[in-house]
């Protein structure tokens with residue numbers, strides 16, 4: 001069943017307040033959590049929006065190869081790939097769509113642990129973030145490291161999708177927990193507010209580990 005991602009966005013938009021610097025924090029409060037119906041939880045139509053959070057840096061240059069800067073950062077190598085398609089059920093590729101990713105390192109820190117224009121930061125401060133343009137088949141691909149959990153948040157990737165003729169989509173994909181993780185999904189309002197299909201399956205039997213997701217906008 002298709003449903004509006006905007007109805008879900010409103011439920012989580014107040015979950016985070018924009019802050020710059022310091023340890024990652026999540027601010028609770030605001031509207032009560034929207035508890036997804038079973039139909040919403042199992043739907044996999046248009047990609048559901050999720051809050052941007054306080055660590056988005058804008059104005060980054062395009063990554064030529066999809067390889068994120070992981071210099072001096074340790075973690076399981078993971079390749080995240082898929083397509084950008086138009087419509088809830090269609091397979092119409094959106095060539096040239098911009099797919100932007102940003103995420104925390106294995107210790108739960110962003111690089112930078114801040115936001116705003118990239119011009120505020122030295123190039124060496126910018127890691128685990130960037131964007132690529134989808135190819136003629138709508139395909140995108142990133143190579144990075146497995147994201148870590150942090151206060152109030154299970155492991156996740158942030159994304160923005162900018163496609164011609166479409167409203168910009170800001171969303172998140174949740175990755176599986178690791179042994180010893182402190183958090184469970186039911187303690188993370190944002191993860192709880194996303195349908196199951198935005199919980200990534202990761203194949204760790206290969207190197208780099210593989211995760212796939214097709215965005216539908």
Ligand SMILES: [Fe+2]
Pocket residue numbers: 053103104153156158
């Ligand atoms: Fe985050």
